[in-house]
Amino acid sequence: VTADELIDPTDRTPVAGMSRQLRKALTRQALLDAALAQLENHSFGAISLREVAKQAGITPTAFYRHFSSMEELGIVLVDESFSSLRAMMSEARAQITEPWADINTSTVTLVRHVREHLRHYRFIARERSGGIQVLRKGIRHEIEVFSYDLTQDLAGYPVLRDLPRETLAVVARLIVTVMVATVERLLDAPDDADDEIQRETETQMRLIVMGAAQWVTR
Amino acid sequence: VTADELIDPTDRTPVAGMSRQLRKALTRQALLDAALAQLENHSFGAISLREVAKQAGITPTAFYRHFSSMEELGIVLVDESFSSLRAMMSEARAQITEPWADINTSTVTLVRHVREHLRHYRFIARERSGGIQVLRKGIRHEIEVFSYDLTQDLAGYPVLRDLPRETLAVVARLIVTVMVATVERLLDAPDDADDEIQRETETQMRLIVMGAAQWVTR
DNA sequence: TGTACATCAGTGAACGCGCGTTCACTGATGTAC
DNA sequence: TGTACATCAGTGAACGCGCGTTCACTGATGTAC
Numbered sequence: 001v002t003a004d005e006l007i008d009p010t011d012r013t014p015v016a017g018m019s020r021q022l023r024k025a026l027t028r029q030a031l032l033d034a035a036l037a038q039l040e041n042h043s044f045g046a047i048s049l050r051e052v053a054k055q056a057g058i059t060p061t062a063f064y065r066h067f068s069s070m071e072e073l074g075i076v077l078v079d080e081s082f083s084s085l086r087a088m089m090s091e092a093r094a095q096i097t098e099p100w101a102d103i104n105t106s107t108v109t110l111v112r113h114v115r116e117h118l119r120h121y122r123f124i125a126r127e128r129s130g131g132i133q134v135l136r137k138g139i140r141h142e143i144e145v146f147s148y149d150l151t152q153d154l155a156g157y158p159v160l161r162d163l164p165r166e167t168l169a170v171v172a173r174l175i176v177t178v179m180v181a182t183v184e185r186l187l188d189a190p191d192d193a194d195d196e197i198q199r200e201t202e203t204q205m206r207l208i209v210m211g212a213a214q215w216v217t218r
Numbered sequence: 219v220t221a222d223e224l225i226d227p228t229d230r231t232p233v234a235g236m237s238r239q240l241r242k243a244l245t246r247q248a249l250l251d252a253a254l255a256q257l258e259n260h261s262f263g264a265i266s267l268r269e270v271a272k273q274a275g276i277t278p279t280a281f282y283r284h285f286s287s288m289e290e291l292g293i294v295l296v297d298e299s300f301s302s303l304r305a306m307m308s309e310a311r312a313q314i315t316e317p318w319a320d321i322n323t324s325t326v327t328l329v330r331h332v333r334e335h336l337r338h339y340r341f342i343a344r345e346r347s348g349g350i351q352v353l354r355k356g357i358r359h360e361i362e363v364f365s366y367d368l369t370q371d372l373a374g375y376p377v378l379r380d381l382p383r384e385t386l387a388v389v390a391r392l393i394v395t396v397m398v399a400t401v402e403r404l405l406d407a408p409d410d411a412d413d414e415i416q417r418e419t420e421t422q423m424r425l426i427v428m429g430a431a432q433w434v435t436r
Numbered sequence: 437t438g439t440a441c442a443t444c445a446g447t448g449a450a451c452g453c454g455c456g457t458t459c460a461c462t463g464a465t466g467t468a469c
Numbered sequence: 470t471g472t473a474c475a476t477c478a479g480t481g482a483a484c485g486c487g488c489g490t491t492c493a494c495t496g497a498t499g500t501a502c
Contacts, residue, residue, distance in 0.1 A: 023465095048456085061481080062478065131260050278490085
């Protein structure tokens with residue numbers, strides 16, 4: 001099996017030595033990629049099993065060898081979308097220093113990460129408020145967990161040390177709200193607006209942390 | 219024409235003295251209401267002309283006497299949804315006093331207004347990120363105008379007077395982001411969470427304004 | 437006021453289309469001996 | 470190592486369904502005289 005053969009998962013010509021297991025995994029990924037491609041222009045509720053199968057290079061019936069329904073594929077897509085975000089976050093968490101430096105680092109990282117995973121973020125942003133309940137619930141849950149983790153991180157900053165736990169959670173949810181809004185802006189904006197959006201987000205984060213630092217002494 | 223006859227716009231039995239114009243207006247509103255009802259459970263891209271016509275009490279073909287397509291109906295629905303919000307805002311604008319009191323008033327008003335216009339807000343919240351471009355664009359435009367108006371209002375507060383105009387705009391967009399997030403939370407939450415959500419939003423708004431007031435003196 | 441004609445909101449049959457899902461099948465891969 | 474059988478990813482025909490849209494129509498409302 002050469003690299004070229006692996007590169008095109010829609011090539012279903014028999015290849016000596018490629019195991020059934022590997023071919024199946026490639027087709028499965030081709031289905032996920034085909035769905036993600038269609039999701040650039042349509043919401044999840046508007047894409048069809050037939051079109052996804054077609055673009056992945058299989059017949060509609062073969063789809064069922066991989067997923068029991070489009071909904072099941074959607075759930076896998078939510079997980080796939082968040083997994084690289086989770087990886088990014090645990091890297092970032094290892095490099096925490098102090099708020100004012102971290103705000104710059106994390107906003108720059110966020111903007112770059114969105115640009116590098118546009119299709120996943122577009123999917124998440126759309127389906128977060130979309131019509132398919134199970135996807136909406138899954139996405140909201142991931143974001144809640146994210147907010148909770150951020151509350152923990154905020155508690156580590158000396159400048160916020162004296163805030164009650166519940167207030168820290170409110171601040172964390174506010175920050176996540178700003179992050180979500182930033183993602184939405186990036187998805188709508190041309191590439192050359194990235195720096196402008198990053199600066200605005202950074203300003204907003206600084207405002208929030210300044211307000212929070214004042215909070216306890218008001 | 220009695221009140222009873224006017225109450226049921228799906229009643230198409232001839233009524234002496236009801237003008238064609240009035241009957242047509244009633245049917246048109248019945249179509250908009252039917253669409254709004256279906257939008258409680260489905261995104262706009264997922265509701266059909268046939269179902270909307272059926273629920274409004276007319277045949278699918280008669281739909282075209284009122285709108286050239288579902289998309290056109292959607293645009294009217296966006297306008298209808300924002301009109302009561304705009305009315306609320308211009309009322310609120312007449313009662314501006316000082317930031318700390320206004321934050322409480324406006325968050326309480328927002329929560330109540332969302333509860334009173336649930337269907338419209340749910341439609342807007344979904345389609346703001348939804349798959350139908352013309353609706354998304356329309357909604358984003360309305361929100362931009364809203365942000366611009368808020369920038370003007372903020373400029374009137376003595377405590378923010380010394381902030382540069384562009385910073386005021388950034389603060390205004392941050393506040394609008396929080397408002398949008400609040401609407402989304404209200405749509406997901408049970409009625410008895412309203413007070414909790416209102417308090418959290420109020421806290422977030424106070425944090426932001428405190429941060430902004432500090433901004434100029436940093 | 438009465439009559440003849442115009443308007444037009446709503447009807448019902450019909451169309452072609454893409455959809456999800458079923459079914460019996462094919463043939464390469466995998467395994468038991 | 471060779472043979473016979475099992476597995477199973479993918480095929481292709483077929484189904485019934487709801488969709489948007491067309492068309493010629495009906496009959497109450499509206500208007501001109």
